[in-house]
Amino acid sequence: MDRDQNGLQFLGFLGVYRETSKIIFKWRKIFAQITLVLILPLCIVLLAHSLVSHLLSYKILDHEIKRDDAWDDPPKYVNPSSMLEEEWVAFWLVRFGYFVFVFIFSLLSTLAVVYTVACNYAAKQITFKKVMGGVRRVWKRLIVTFFWFFALYCVYYVVAVGLLMAWLVIMSQFSVGPAPGIAVAVILLILYVVGFVHIAVIWQLASVISVLEHLYGRKAIAKSRGLIKGKMGLSVWCFLGVLVYYVLVQAPFEFLVLLDWVPIGVKIGVGLVCLLLLSMLVLFDLVVQTVIYFVCKSYHHENIDISCLSDHYEVCLGDSPSIFSAL
Numbered sequence: 001m002d003r004d005q006n007g008l009q010f011l012g013f014l015g016v017y018r019e020t021s022k023i024i025f026k027w028r029k030i031f032a033q034i035t036l037v038l039i040l041p042l043c044i045v046l047l048a049h050s051l052v053s054h055l056l057s058y059k060i061l062d063h064e065i066k067r068d069d070a071w072d073d074p075p076k077y078v079n080p081s082s083m084l085e086e087e088w089v090a091f092w093l094v095r096f097g098y099f100v101f102v103f104i105f106s107l108l109s110t111l112a113v114v115y116t117v118a119c120n121y122a123a124k125q126i127t128f129k130k131v132m133g134g135v136r137r138v139w140k141r142l143i144v145t146f147f148w149f150f151a152l153y154c155v156y157y158v159v160a161v162g163l164l165m166a167w168l169v170i171m172s173q174f175s176v177g178p179a180p181g182i183a184v185a186v187i188l189l190i191l192y193v194v195g196f197v198h199i200a201v202i203w204q205l206a207s208v209i210s211v212l213e214h215l216y217g218r219k220a221i222a223k224s225r226g227l228i229k230g231k232m233g234l235s236v237w238c239f240l241g242v243l244v245y246y247v248l249v250q251a252p253f254e255f256l257v258l259l260d261w262v263p264i265g266v267k268i269g270v271g272l273v274c275l276l277l278l279s280m281l282v283l284f285d286l287v288v289q290t291v292i293y294f295v296c297k298s299y300h301h302e303n304i305d306i307s308c309l310s311d312h313y314e315v316c317l318g319d320s321p322s323i324f325s326a327l
Contacts, residue, residue, distance in 0.1 A: 007298075016288060020284060020287045023291070030116055030127065034109065034116070039279050040275075040279050050258065052094055053091075107143065110211070111142065113287055114208055117291065138211050142211060156196070156199065164185070201228065201235045202225055205289065206224035208290050230299055238288050252270055
């Protein structure tokens with residue numbers, strides 16, 4: 001691992017993507033199994049949620065219009081109102097089920113992929129069964145880290161909305177012109193996006209740290225912030241590259257699958273292609289996150305600390321305590 005570790009620190013944007021492609025190709029069998037069992041169901045729910053939410057939103061909007069048009073005719077008002085209540089309940093139940101399913105499968109997918117990439121750098125053979133057995137020891141740490149970032153995002157969103165509302169109040173009180181008002185609003189939006197990307201990048205690295213080290217929650221966040229220094233630009237570019245790819249996958253699905261005028265055969269074909277591409281993207285993104293972790297560790301000349309994995313595999317796999325001694 002010493003030679004690999006010293007070389008990783010010099011990887012750039014394209015270098016990280018090439019390294020990711022090499023790892024996926026080398027371990028294509030186990031990554032294919034992870035994709036079929038964990039990532040594919042996750043992507044099915046992601047795309048299905050867009051479709052179901054679109055249909056429910058359309059129905060709710062349609063019944064809202066009918067209800068508004070029926071104010072002067074009470075018998076006509078009762079039925080749309082009752083249907084609206086049921087549809088709103090269905091809408092929020094779908095949202096809740098979507099959140100729970102995506103949370104669980106995102107967690108499992110992250111754990112499985114990070115384990116596999118770590119084994120790649122440890123030059124150790126592993127099977128899908130062993131990978132799935134490995135997630136049981138660290139999933140709690142990853143959950144704690146997730147909820148810390150969830151709380152952080154909530155606070156960040158509230159602050160951002162508060163600043164926007166404060167600026168709107170200032171505009172109305174002091175008669176600020178439309179040009180300066182729009183300019184400040186655009187600046188606030190840009191700052192919000194920059195902050196959002198910054199938090200997302202730290203979150204991704206903290207998730208990997210929670211799996212590979214004995215750190216989670218605030219400690220994982222602090223470790224991530226320190227570790228990403230000097231490689232923030234690389235991390236942001238890799239994040240944006242995956243984001244652009246996601247937009248290119250999601251856009252055809254939104255415009256061709258969710259629209260009524262598209263033939264059903266075209267919808268099915270486009271949906272399957274988008275599902276395949278999205279599954280590949282999620283796998284690629286998770287491997288990229290893990291590679292960036294090793295790049296940052298190499299950049300700061302830190303030894304790869306995966307003692308928690310060593311302890312885990314000693315217990316679960318019956319291997320020797322030095323299974324990761326190659327590092």
